[in-house]
Amino acid sequence: MxxxxxxxxxxxxxxxxxxxxxxxxxxxxxxxxxxxxxxxxxxxxxxxxxxxxxxxxxxxxxxxxxxxxxxxxxxxxxxxxxxxxxxxxxxxxxxxxxxxxxxxxxxxxxxxxxxxxxxxxxxxxxxxxxxxxxxxxxxxxxxxxxxxxxxxxxxxxxxxxxxxxxxxxxxxxxxxxxxxxxxxxxxxxxxxxxxxxxxxxxxxxxxxxxxxxxxxxxxxxxxxxxxxxxxxxxxxxxxxxxxxxxxxxxxxxxxxxxxxxxxxxxxxxxxxxxxxxxxxxxxxxxxxxxxxPSSAPARDAAPVAETTVRVDTKRLDDIMNMVGELVLVRNRLQRLGSESEDEHMHKAVANLDVVTTDLQAAVMQTRMQPIKKVFGRFPRVVRDLARSLSKEINLVMHGEDTDLDKNLVEALADPLVHLVRNSVDHGVEAPDVREKSGKPRAGTVTLSAEQEGDHILLSIVDDGAGMDPNVLRRKAVEKGLYDQDAADRLTDNECFNLIFAAGFSTKEQISDVSGRGVGMDVVKTKIGQLNGQINIMSEQGKGTSIIIKVPLTLAIMPTLMIMLGDQSFALPLVNVVEIFHLDLTKTNVVDGKECIVVRDKVFPLFHIKRWLVRGAVGQAEPDNAHVVIVAMGTRQVGFVVDQLIGQEEVVIKPLGRALQGTPGMAGATITGDGRIALIIDVPSLLQHYG
CATH class of the missing domain: 1.20.120.160 (HPT domain)
Known part of the structure; x- marks a missing residue:
């Protein structure tokens, strides 16, 4: 060799x-x-x-x-x-x-x-x-x-x-x-x-x-x-x-x-x-x-200039980190510029903002890869699995040229493989069963990707049997996740999301493909780590759709800056649904939990200041406060906050060794006023405290 x-x-x-x-x-x-x-x-x-x-x-x-x-x-x-x-x-x-x-x-x-x-x-x-x-x-x-x-x-x-x-x-x-x-x-x-x-x-x-x-x-x-x-x-x-x-x-x-x-x-x-x-x-x-023979003049063959260059991905990551630092400096200068009355200062900061934004977009583009890098493996996955299960399945793919950050491409590979395998195994019925129900013998699994603003939407759709919410309710009671009364009150969408619970499976027989209840909880955790959301919709006899929403890049994140007491926190904007001012004297209590009713819809209410700020427990609560409605999949809750600062792009920095593993925290950043703010991991926060 x-x-x-x-x-x-x-x-x-x-x-x-x-x-x-x-x-x-x-x-x-x-x-x-x-x-x-x-x-x-x-x-x-x-x-x-x-x-x-x-x-x-x-x-x-x-x-x-x-x-x-x-x-x-x-x-x-x-x-x-x-x-x-x-x-x-x-x-x-x-x-x-x-x-x-x-x-x-x-x-x-x-x-x-x-x-x-x-x-x-x-x-x-x-x-x-x-x-x-x-x-x-x-x-x-x-x-x-x-x-x-x-x-x-x-x-x-x-x-x-x-x-x-x-x-x-x-x-x-x-x-x-x-x-x-x-x-x-x-x-x-x-x-x-x-x-x-x-x-x-x-x-x-x-x-x-x-x-x-x-x-x-x-x-x-x-x-x-x-x-x-x-x-x-x-x-x-x-x-x-x-x-x-x-x-x-x-x-x-x-x-x-x-x-x-x-x-x-x-x-x-x-x-x-x-x-x-x-x-x-x-x-x-x-x-x-x-x-x-050299009958044609040599001057006719013009040399072709090389148009590409191979660059180590570590170098791209280093450049992205430096652009992140530049974004922090820009945020700081914008805050200082807003306090100045110097017109030249305002123009310079505005120019810096434009250049930084363009540079950030250009560097992000160098790290972009088509999601085809992930999609390319699925024809083989579906083909092999369909043969082993004696099923007939057509795979349809859309949006293979959709670009997203190379780190996301790599991180999404395993979750998507698991979801596609799950659709083939759980979703699509055997050919004879499909024929008896008036469907074509061959089932269809559709995999698609599209860009929506600064996010990517991925969907895995099958035309299989769909999910029965009553079966899911019964399984939830059998496994001790809910008592019968609580299970009966679950909406159909909440029932579908039960499949993401650890150890949850509706398969009666365990096979080498599925049935152990391991995997879907890992998928949800992985998507959460990517600051993404996953949602399920299903209809009996028609099929199931799984929708994933992830940011274009993990390096720089748009957030909503909030104040709890005198400390700054950043809420990922992807989780924020709406914001309103609330009279806290008009809340209700359901199943021992404080709730609010907005447009005939009930939201659980959480005073996250009590969880995240030392000494906040026992303090007198104000009569009025800001409420931020945040979403994780189909679940929506309200967070009570003291003050809203506004939207800001932040660079995620890992927590120090002493703070690593802190529940509900995704990292830290430096705000425009030079303070350190913790970035809230909404799913982890609710799982630990709520």
């Missing part, structure tokens, strides 16, 4: 192969739905071929072998000598799993673990035509991407093996009537300049050796280019007697490899071989030179 190779070459391979492998998972599942799609078959073939070529250059033999076997399977498929079946796809997807595992090992600078021999044997078996038990090697000779017999033309690109044959034949090609001993001419001696140069006779002899004497003698080319040919149809020389022209060579290759499979892209795009023999690279260049 050549992992000690040039770091830049290795990084190029990791980037290119990583993108290809991400696409392959989705393409393979798509192929199972559209087995006759020749473009898809060719794309998958090229994907494995490209990864194999890059791995070969780095001498990653285990990766080369697995990709090569998979490539052979798709060579047979695209030549219509075998049909795409679910059993075949099982084997290929298992091979892709091993390729991905080896790729991760290479990324970690470890020696890749070879795929099991049984898997390689299964791939090799599938690489044989269904009607032919010939070995894979023979199959490649007769149906490989570059193999053509006399009178046949291939639709694929020129392959490495074909190109190697071409090079070897160049070195050993005998002239007409000569013995197999190489002559001075056929051995391609260097000319006076030190470079080899293929002649017309050698090229003719090469074609005779590859395809039989007279098979490609130039007559076919003459049909297309009558004006550019000499009267002798058997000659490969141009009318001028000089080297073969561009058009003539292209026409010749059309005859050899099929129309449009020209040499330029094929040879230039061929992946480098692992251990090229000395001199072959030079000979490759000479063939290209002979094929494309």
């Amino acid at each position: 050549a992992l000690d190779a040039d770091e830049e070459i290795l990084q190029d391979f990791l980037v290119e192969a990583g993108e290809i492998l991400e696409k392959l998972s989705e393409q393979l599942v798509d192929l199972e739905q559209h087995p006759e799609d020749s473009d898809l078959l060719n794309a998958i073939f090229r994907g494995f071929h490209t990864v194999k070529g890059g791995a070969g250059f780095l001498q990653l033999d285990a990766l080369v072998n697995c990709c090569h076997s998979a490539e052979n399977v798709f060579d047979i498929l695209r030549n219509h000598k075998r049909q795409v079946t679910s059993e075949l796809m099982d084997v290929v997807l298992e091979a892709l799993d091993h390729v991905n595992a080896m790729f991760e090992e290479v990324r970690n600078r470890e020696e890749p673990t070879p795929a099991p021999e049984a898997l390689i044997d299964a791939l090799n078996q599938l690489a044989r035509p269904e009607s032919d038990e010939a070995p894979v090697e023979e199959t490649q000779e007769t149906s490989g991407p570059g193999a053509v017999g006399p009178g046949e033309s291939d639709q694929g690109d020129i392959t490495d093996e074909e190109f190697e044959k071409l090079l070897d034949a160049l070195a050993d090609a005998p002239s007409d009537g000569e013995t197999s001993e190489p002559s001075e001419e056929s051995a391609l001696p260097p000319d006076s300049s030190g470079n080899d140069e293929i002649t017309d006779d050698e090229f003719e002899a090469l074609l005779d050796q590859l395809h039989g004497k007279g098979q490609f003698s130039g007559a076919a080319v003459a049909d297309d280019e009558p004006s550019a040919r000499a009267s002798d149809a058997g000659s490969v020389e141009s009318a001028s007697g000089d080297l073969i022209s561009d058009d003539e060579f292209e026409n010749l290759l059309d005859e050899l490899h099929g129309k449009g499979a020209g040499p330029s892209a094929a040879i230039a795009g061929a992946a480098p071989k692992p251990k090229p023999e000395p001199g072959k690279a030079e000979r490759r260049g000479e063939i290209k030179a002979a094929a494309k």
Whole structure:
């Protein structure tokens, strides 16, 4: 293995192969739905071929072998000598799993673990035509991407093996009537300049050796280019007697490899071989030179400037932290500027505000990634799970190009996988059950993403059986979460949200997929840590929708600044629903809890000052106060606060070691007036105190 190779070459391979492998998972599942799609078959073939070529250059033999076997399977498929079946796809997807595992090992600078021999044997078996038990090697000779017999033309690109044959034949090609001993001419001696140069006779002899004497003698080319040919149809020389022209060579290759499979892209795009023999690279260049003599002026080919640069993500994080500090300075200057009567000061602060906002947006954009990075894995997840559960499920995805912070993309991966698996297992019914209820046998799971202001909305929707709130109420009583009276008073939405309780499951039988009540509570906790919300809507017989709302970025958060006593606190704006002034003498008590009624809706009321400010318990309460209605999912409560300062963007700083783990606190920040304010974690606060 050549992992000690040039770091830049290795990084190029990791980037290119990583993108290809991400696409392959989705393409393979798509192929199972559209087995006759020749473009898809060719794309998958090229994907494995490209990864194999890059791995070969780095001498990653285990990766080369697995990709090569998979490539052979798709060579047979695209030549219509075998049909795409679910059993075949099982084997290929298992091979892709091993390729991905080896790729991760290479990324970690470890020696890749070879795929099991049984898997390689299964791939090799599938690489044989269904009607032919010939070995894979023979199959490649007769149906490989570059193999053509006399009178046949291939639709694929020129392959490495074909190109190697071409090079070897160049070195050993005998002239007409000569013995197999190489002559001075056929051995391609260097000319006076030190470079080899293929002649017309050698090229003719090469074609005779590859395809039989007279098979490609130039007559076919003459049909297309009558004006550019000499009267002798058997000659490969141009009318001028000089080297073969561009058009003539292209026409010749059309005859050899099929129309449009020209040499330029094929040879230039061929992946480098692992251990090229000395001199072959030079000979490759000479063939290209002979094929494309420098007839076009060099000035026509303008160099393409490089438009991208690879940057370490840690550097982006550092820049984002510095922008955060700049935001704090801007907030401080805005507060000071508002107290000044200097007009120039106001203009300078206003300009600083504009520049800081633009800079913040630009830096955030560099950290953005499409959510397709997460969505790309779901076709495979749904396909495998549906097969294991004997269900028929179509996955529909929308908004894959929606961008959000790279840290959020990574953090959302596991929760979304769990929710999608849950929809497939719990939500969509078995085909026979769906048919009896008048539904199509195949269920549909729809995954979508869209941007709404400074937040992203993610939804997982299935057209399954939906949830029965009465079943959920009964389970809640059985598990001791509620007594019967309290359970009866739960709204349907509150019942649906019971599935997020730890250990809660409606599955009667435990399987390796679900039923243990572990996972949904973790999902809710994870979404809460991302300052997000999760909500469920369901209708019996129609299906279930799970809606997730998360901020675009975790670095800078819009908040509502409040005062409790003489201390500042920040409420994440995502949780704030509305604010109003309240006469505290007009509250009610329900089930021992203080409540208020607003527009015929009842909200529990919490005096959070008693929880968060030392010495506040026992103090006389004012008759009037500000109330902030906050939401967590479908639950809404009122927080009583002493003073409202206003909206402010804050940079979240982690709590010090002494305060880490404090219930209800998400972090700290510095306010515009230079004070330190704690950022309230609303779900954690209520869970601990309420």
